[in-house]
Amino acid sequence: MKKIDLNVDVHHLTRIEGHGNIKIAVENGKIKDARWDVVETPRFFEVMLKDKHYTSAGILAARICGICSISHCLASLLATEQAFGVTVPEDAKKIRMIAKHGEMLQSHVLHLLFLVAPDFFEEPSVIPLVERTPEVITIARRLKLFANRLCDAIAGRTTHPVSLQVGGVTAVPSQKELIGFRDELEQIINDLQKVAALFATLQMPDFVRETEFVSLKGEAEYPAMGGKIMTSDGIVRLDKEYKDVTNEYVDANNTSKWTKLSRESYAVGALARFNNNYSLLHPEAVKVAEMFGLKPVCHNPFMNNVAQLVESFHSAYEIMRLIDEVTAGRIKNTMAEFKPTAGEGVGIVEAPRGILFHHYKYDGNGRIEKANCVVPSTQNNANIHYDMKSLVEKFAVKGMTDEKLELLSSMLVRSYDPCLSCSVH
Amino acid sequence: MEYLGIKPNKPKVAVFDFSGCEGCELQLVNKEDTLIDFLSAIDLRGWREASSVINDDYDIALIEGSITRDDEIKRLEKIRSHAKVLVALGSCACFGGVNQMKNVFDLKKANQEVYGDKPKETAKVKAVKDVVKVDLEIPGCPISKAEVESIIRHLAWGMPFSYPVYPVCVECKQRFTTCMFEKGLMCLGPITMAGCNAPCPAGGLGCWGCRGPAKDPNYESFFAIARERGFSTAEVNERLNFFGGFQEVNAK
Numbered sequence: 001m002k003k004i005d006l007n008v009d010v011h012h013l014t015r016i017e018g019h020g021n022i023k024i025a026v027e028n029g030k031i032k033d034a035r036w037d038v039v040e041t042p043r044f045f046e047v048m049l050k051d052k053h054y055t056s057a058g059i060l061a062a063r064i065c066g067i068c069s070i071s072h073c074l075a076s077l078l079a080t081e082q083a084f085g086v087t088v089p090e091d092a093k094k095i096r097m098i099a100k101h102g103e104m105l106q107s108h109v110l111h112l113l114f115l116v117a118p119d120f121f122e123e124p125s126v127i128p129l130v131e132r133t134p135e136v137i138t139i140a141r142r143l144k145l146f147a148n149r150l151c152d153a154i155a156g157r158t159t160h161p162v163s164l165q166v167g168g169v170t171a172v173p174s175q176k177e178l179i180g181f182r183d184e185l186e187q188i189i190n191d192l193q194k195v196a197a198l199f200a201t202l203q204m205p206d207f208v209r210e211t212e213f214v215s216l217k218g219e220a221e222y223p224a225m226g227g228k229i230m231t232s233d234g235i236v237r238l239d240k241e242y243k244d245v246t247n248e249y250v251d252a253n254n255t256s257k258w259t260k261l262s263r264e265s266y267a268v269g270a271l272a273r274f275n276n277n278y279s280l281l282h283p284e285a286v287k288v289a290e291m292f293g294l295k296p297v298c299h300n301p302f303m304n305n306v307a308q309l310v311e312s313f314h315s316a317y318e319i320m321r322l323i324d325e326v327t328a329g330r331i332k333n334t335m336a337e338f339k340p341t342a343g344e345g346v347g348i349v350e351a352p353r354g355i356l357f358h359h360y361k362y363d364g365n366g367r368i369e370k371a372n373c374v375v376p377s378t379q380n381n382a383n384i385h386y387d388m389k390s391l392v393e394k395f396a397v398k399g400m401t402d403e404k405l406e407l408l409s410s411m412l413v414r415s416y417d418p419c420l421s422c423s424v425h
Numbered sequence: 426m427e428y429l430g431i432k433p434n435k436p437k438v439a440v441f442d443f444s445g446c447e448g449c450e451l452q453l454v455n456k457e458d459t460l461i462d463f464l465s466a467i468d469l470r471g472w473r474e475a476s477s478v479i480n481d482d483y484d485i486a487l488i489e490g491s492i493t494r495d496d497e498i499k500r501l502e503k504i505r506s507h508a509k510v511l512v513a514l515g516s517c518a519c520f521g522g523v524n525q526m527k528n529v530f531d532l533k534k535a536n537q538e539v540y541g542d543k544p545k546e547t548a549k550v551k552a553v554k555d556v557v558k559v560d561l562e563i564p565g566c567p568i569s570k571a572e573v574e575s576i577i578r579h580l581a582w583g584m585p586f587s588y589p590v591y592p593v594c595v596e597c598k599q600r601f602t603t604c605m606f607e608k609g610l611m612c613l614g615p616i617t618m619a620g621c622n623a624p625c626p627a628g629g630l631g632c633w634g635c636r637g638p639a640k641d642p643n644y645e646s647f648f649a650i651a652r653e654r655g656f657s658t659a660e661v662n663e664r665l666n667f668f669g670g671f672q673e674v675n676a677k
Contacts, residue, residue, distance in 0.1 A: 014477040017447050041444040041493045042545050047535040048526045056667070059633065063523045066448020066567065114454060114475065125476030127464060141457035148455055156628025158455075159448045159567045163628035170629030250543040257540075421446055 004029040004399055006392075008406045012039075013413055015115045015125070017067060018377075018420020022388070022409050029397050034389040036413060038256035038381055040424040049360070049371035054080050054166055054340055057368060061358060062160045064373065065422040067110070069160045070103040070151060071351035075358040075373075078226060078347025080166050082239075083362045084338050091326065092168030092334040098322045099154040099164065100224050100349070101315040106147035106158065107352035108270070108308040108315075111417045112195065113140035116305055119411050120202045136198060139191045146188050150181055150319070168335040175327050182323045189284075189316050192309075196288050199309055204302040205408060209390040211299060211383055212262050213272035214245060216350050222280040222314060223273065225349050232275055232297050233262040239346045242357050246374045251382075256423040258382035259374070265382035268354025269416065270307035271298060285314035301387055302415045308352075340366030351376050353417050377423035380416050387412055433581035439471035439483035440514075441504055443490030443497050444524055444550070448567045449515035450474050450489050456570040463574055466581055484509045485580070491517040491524045492551040505557040513553040514573075516566040516635050521669040523566070525550045552669075561586075566635035566668055569621050589619040592639035593632050596623035605631040611656050613664055616642035616671075637670025648676045 006026035012019050019040045025033040045064055052060060061076035062069040074096060081088060088096075113136065114126045121129060130137050148158045153173040156162030163171035216223035217230035229237045229245050237245050248257040260266060274281070274289070278296040281289070289295070289310045294303055342364040349356045354376030361370040391412055396405050427433075442450060454460065454475065469476065470483040486508035492498060505511055516522040527535065528549050536544035553559050563573060579586040589595075593614035597604065605612035605626050613634035614626060625632050651661050658676045665671040 012473055014473050014479075015475065017474060019442075041497065042539065042547055043444055043493070043524050044527050044530070044535045044539055044547070047530050047538055048523065050530075053663075056663075059630075059667075060523055060526075063446055063448075063566065066446035066451045069446070069448065110451075110454070118477075124478045125472075127469065127476065130461060130464070137461075141460055144455075145457035148457070152624075156630070157624045159451060161628075162625045162630040165630070171627070250540050252543070255545050421444075 004397060006396055006400065006405055007402055008409060010406060010410060013410055015118070016414055016418050016420065018418065018423070020413065020418065020420050022406075022413065024388070024392055024396070024405060024409060026392065026396055031389065031392055031397065034392045035253065036381065036385040036388050037253045038420050038423060040255055040420045042255050042424050043421075045425040046371045046373060049368050052368050054084075054362070054366045054368075057360065058165065059160075061373070064375065064425045065419055066159055067107055067419060068103060068351045068353065068422070070099050070155055070158070070164065071349045071356055072358070073161050073164050074100060074225060075347040075349040075356050077164060077166055078349065079345040079358040079360045080347070080362070082345030082347065083343040083360055084166075084340055084345070085343070086167055086336050086338040088168050088336055089333040091331045094322050094326050095154060095169050095172060095334065096164060097224060098319055098326070099151055099161065101318045101322070102147050102150040102154060103158070104315045104352050105312055105319070106144060106151060108312045109140060109143045109147065112199070112305060112308055115417075116414055119407065119414065139194055143188060143191050143195070146184060153177055153181070167338055170335065172331055172334055178323050178327050182320060182327070185316060185320050189313070192312055192316060196291060196309055199306065200291060204300065204305065205411065206300070207302060207391055207394060207412070208299045209301070209387050212266040213275045213297065214261065214266050214268050214379065215272045215276045215355055216348060218277040218280040222277050222282075223350050227348070229348070229355070230276055231261060231266065232272075235261065239348050242346055242348070242359070242374065246357065246379065248374060248378070254381060256378050256381045256420065259379045260382060265386050266379065267301070267383045268376050268379045269304055270311050270352075271301070271304040272354060273350060274298070274307040274310060281310065282314045282317040284317055285310045288313050301412060304415050304417070308417070353377055353419055354379060373425060375422050375425055377416070377419045380418060381423055384413055384416055384418065433466070434583065435466065435468045436485050436577070436580050437470050437483045438467040438485045438487065439469075439480070440474070440487045441489065442474060443488065443501070443518070444493040445490030445515065445517040445522065447474060447489065449565075452567050452570045453573065456574070459574065463577065466577055481507055483507060485512060486510070487512050487514045488518050488553050489514045491521045492553065492556050493524065493548055494546055495548065498556055501553065501556050510560045511553075511557065512561045512563060513559045514563050515568050516564050516637070516668045516670060518553045519562045519564045519670070520552045520637060520672065521550045523668060525669040526666070564618070564636040564670065565621055572620050590640040591619050592642065593617045593619050593621065593623050593626070595619055596621070597626050600627055602627045606650065606654050609654075611651065611660060611664060615650070616644060616647050633664060633667050634670055635668045637668075638673065644674050651676070
C-alpha cells in the first residue's frame with residue numbers, strides 16, 4: 001500500500017473574519033494532528049462593559065463585531081430592556097426587525113458571493129470574478145448595496161448602528177423611503193434566484209459528522225429575537241437558563257472559549273436554525289431548500305452555505321411583509337418610557353452566524369455590574385475543530401495532495417462563516 | 426479611473442488587521458456602486474480578510490485595529506519595513522478606539538474574569554503610532570468609505586489630501602439635523618473633526634467623538650456649554666474617553 005503522509009499548516013486563514021490556524025499532520029496513513037485554533041487577540045469586552053451606563057452599553061457592544069454589529073446592539077438592548085422591565089412599542093419592534101433582516105441579507109450575501117464563491121471558481125478572491133463572471137458580481141453588488149442602504153436608513157448606519165436604542169428606535173425612515181425599498185424587492189428576489197441558480201451548479205463536498213444544533217425556538221415565526229432556546233437533541237431551555245446550554249470552557253490552544261452540551265461540541269448558525277425551525281420558513285425559502293435537496297436534520301456543515309441562501313430568501317420576504325405592515329397605517333410610538341432599575345436581563349438574537357447571548361446585571365443607577373456575552377462563532381469553534389479531525393479521517397487518509405487537503409479544510413472552516421474577533425471579543 | 430485619457434498611478438496596496446472588529450475593512454467592500462472603480466484604482470497586493478493572494482511587495486499598508494499583544498508588535502514592525510507609506514485605518518488603529526478602555530482595568534483581574542485560572546496573553550492597548558511611524562491617520566468607528574475613496578484618488582493623482590478643518594456641527598447644519606443639545610442630549614460634535622457626514626446626530630444619538638478632535642477645538646467653550654446644559658464633568662469625560670481620540674484633554 002502507498003504511504004500516506006500529509007501536512008497542512010495554514011497560518012491566519014484567508015477570506016474569513018479574524019485570525020485562526022489550521023494544522024493537519026498525517027504520517028503513514030495515521031492522523032497525528034488535525035486542529036482548528038483561534039489565535040485572535042482578546043479585547044475583554046465583558047470587562048469594558050462593567051460600569052457602563054445603559055445609554056452606552058449598546059454602542060460598545062456593537063463594536064464586538066464589524067459585520068453583525070446590529071445583532072450585537074440588539075442583543076444588548078434586549079438584555080437591558082429585560083433588566084429594566086421595558087415593553088418596546090410594536091412599531092419599534094417591527095422597525096428593529098427590518099434592520100435585523102437587512103443585516104442577515106447583507107452578511108449572508110457577503111459570505112456567499114465574496115468569501116465562499118471564489119473557492120468554487122478556483123480563484124483567490126472575488127476580484128478575478130469581476131472579469132470572469134461580471135453578471136454575478138453585478139448581482140452581488142446590487143444585493144449588498146440594497147441590504148446596506150436599508151440598514152443605513154433604518155438603523156442610521158449598517159456598521160455600528162446609531163438609532164437602535166434602549167426602549168425602541170430614535171429615528172424612522174419616511175413612508176416614501178420605505179415604499180421605495182419595498183419597490184426594489186422584486187428585483188432583489190429576482191437577483192437571489194440567479195444566485196440560487198449559480199449555487200445549484202456548485203458541488204458541496206459530501207461530508208457528514210453528526211452534531212447537535214442549537215438555536216432559538218420559533219413559535220409563530222422563524223426565530224430572530226428573544227424566546228426559548230432549543231437543540232436538535234431535544235433540549236429546550238428558557239433564556240435565563242442559557243448557561244445550561246452554552247457551558248463555556250477554556251481550551252489551552254484557543255483564545256476563543258469552547259462550548260458543549262449533549263455531545264463533545266455543538267453548532268449554531270443558518271443550518272442550525274434551518275434544522276430546528278424548518279416548518280416556519282417562508283414558503284418561497286422552502287422552495288429553494290427543496291431545489292438543493294436540503295432537508296432537516298442535515299449534518300453536512302458545507303450545507304450551511306445553502307442554508308444561508310435559503311435564509312436570504314426568507315429575509316427578503318420578511319422585509320417585504322414588515323414594510324407592508326409598517327406602511328399600512330401611521331407609525332405611532334417608537335420609544336417606550338422607562339426608568340432604569342436594578343436587575344438582570346438576557347438578550348438573545350439569532351445573528352447571521354448563529355445564536356447570540358448578552359447577559360447584564362444592572363445596579364440601581366443604570367450602570368452594568370456584570371456582563372457576559374456568548375457569541376455565535378465561539379459556539380462553533382469546537383465543532384469546527386472536531387469536524388477537522390473527522391474530515392481528515394474520511395477523505396485524507398485515503399490519499400490526497402496537501403494542496404487539495406488545504407483547500408478542503410479551508411472550505412470547511414469558511415462554510416461556518418466564522419467571525420473570530422467576535423468569537424474572542 | 427482616467428481623466429482626459431490620462432491614467433493615474435496605481436498604488437500597490439495591502440490591508441492588514443490587528444485587534445479590532447474588522448468593521449473598517451468591511452467598509453472597503455461597501456459603497457458597492459463604486460466598488461469596481463475603487464478596486465481598479467489600486468493594485469491590491471494582500472488583504473487576508475478578502476483574498477488569498479499575499480504579496481510582500483506593496484507601497485501602502487493599511488493597518489486596521491489596535492496593538493494588544495507582542496506578536497502583533499513584531500508583525501507590525503515587519504509591515505513597516507516593507508511599506509513606503511503606512512496608514513492607520515480607523516479609530517482603533519489611530520488611537521486605540523474602544524479597545525483602549527481596557528487599559529483602566531488591572532489586566533490580571535480582567536484575564537481572570539474572562540478566562541478564570543487559564544489566562545491568555547494580553548498587554549495594554551496601543552495605537553499603531555505608539556509602535557511604528559504612521560504616515561497618515563484615517564479615523565472613524567467605522568471609517569467613511571467615501572473619505573477613503575477620496576484619499577485613494579488623491580494618492581493616485583499625487584495630490585496632497587487634507588481633512589476638513591471644521592467640526593461635525595457644520596455637517597449637522599448641512600443635513601438640517603436639530604442640535605442634540607436642543608434635544609437635551611450630550612454631543613461631542615462641536616469639538617470633533619467632520620468628514621463622517623454626521624450620521625449619529627441624524628440618528629438621534631449625539632456625537633461620541635470617534636474621529637478625534639477637530640482642528641483647534643475650543644474646549645473651554647465646549648465644557649462651558651456642557652455645564653450650562655446640565656452635564657457633569659464625569660459625564661463629559663466618560664464620553665471623551667470612549668474612543669480614545671481626546672487623550673489631549675479632560676474636563677475639570
